[in-house]
Amino acid sequence: GGGHPDPNPTYADELIARMFAADPPDFGEGQEAAPDFGESQEAAPDFGEGQEAAPDFGAASDGDGDRNMIVGRRFIVTPSDSLAVLAANAALVPGYAKGLKGVARSMPTSAAVDRVAAHLGIACFETPTGWKFFGNLLDAGQVTLCGEESAGTGSDHVREKDGLWAVLFWLNILAVRGESVEAILQDHWRRFGRNYYSRHDYEGVDSAAADELIAQLRASLATLPGQTIGGATIESADDFAYTDPVDASVSSAQGVRIGLADGSRIVFRLSGTGTEGATLRVYLERFEADPARHAIETQQALAPLIALAEKLAGIRQRIGRSEPTVIT
CATH class of the missing domain: 3.40.120.10 (Alpha-D-Glucose-1,6-Bisphosphate, subunit A, domain 3)
Known part of the structure; x- marks a missing residue:
């Protein structure tokens, strides 16, 4: 009790620590650990009494x-x-x-x-x-x-x-x-194939500055397709709108979407505007079909998209943030 309610790796850190626990070394039946790990001894995990391996x-x-x-x-x-x-x-x-x-x-x-x-x-x-x-x-x-x-x-x-x-x-x-x-x-x-994916949240942002950032992105949508920025060619750019197939209601201005020629995309949305400011959410997605490239660390795999998002939105300049508050 008393923890943050969101079930994600940032806030469920106790569970993550348990699931990422190192396995105790297997020295064979009746064998004890070697008395000397050599130069790596200080970095070796401490398998205290009763410590268990990570669950499945x-x-x-x-x-x-x-x-x-x-x-x-x-x-x-x-x-x-x-x-x-x-x-x-x-x-x-x-x-x-x-x-x-x-x-x-x-x-x-x-x-x-x-x-x-x-x-x-x-x-x-x-x-x-x-x-x-x-x-x-x-x-x-x-x-x-x-x-x-x-x-x-x-x-x-x-x-x-x-x-x-x-x-x-x-x-x-x-x-x-x-x-x-x-x-x-x-x-x-x-x-x-693998969809490398991450959400970068910039919390407690000045609402006026966040609104201006989104407004500037929306103003550029018509001219972005066909541009090559930082080696990435933009294929599509829009502000997502949805017509409900059941009741025909229309929901517009649901998030700025930037689609690249290689199938990657960046989405910008605002959430939680109020007395404590706004939260700017930046969603990053890159598709990778090659199994040989499925083990790249997520933020590394998305690094070109992260850089492109900064160039497109001017996050540092407009909201004064160099890093997101939360990455999931």
Whole structure:
């Protein structure tokens, strides 16, 4: 109790420390540790009495159980990848063995599930942020699974996101496949490619400065396509708008999207404007098909996009921040 409610690696640090614990060395039956680690002794882990190796599976939830984070042994699953894995393995779970009607994700969520939907031959909806948009699709019977990058996942068994259900879904997959969380993700990436993905939050930003930053981006949208900046060619630029296929309502100005010729994208959104300022969220996504390049550290893989986001938005100049407050 008393911790931050968000189930992410930053705030669930106690769980992450447990899941990333080093394995005690195996010196064979009846053998003790060698008395001298040599020059590496000071850096060697301290396996105190009762210390255990990292568990195979861990999960975190928020206070009311509607959001979730999935963690394997020394391996964190992003919410975007989690949704894609659930969709790809749904046939292994009894309640979904007959197949999926469709899937949906919020616009800032990575397109990992899109590739699964294309493989399965089912519809994939891209909605604004907000569970109500999923609710319409669920009520209309157009989707079975839905999820968002902020750790909400759900299905048509209930109209709301359900973190405990997502954990049980994962446990079903693990039981049937008999593989580790990491092995399942590695196999998924080999089949569908990897979407390197991260969200950079700049919290407590002056609201006027944040509004001006977004306004300047919107003003440049018409001229950005076709430009090459920092070696990256911009293919598309827009302010996301959505027409609900169920009730025909229109939601506009849902986030500035910059799409690159290689399939990468950057999304800028504002959230939480109020007395403590605004939060600027920058979403970064890069697709990598080559399995030989699936083990790059995420921020390193996204470094060119991070630099491009700065050039496009002038974050340092406009809001006076050189680093994000939180990276997830």
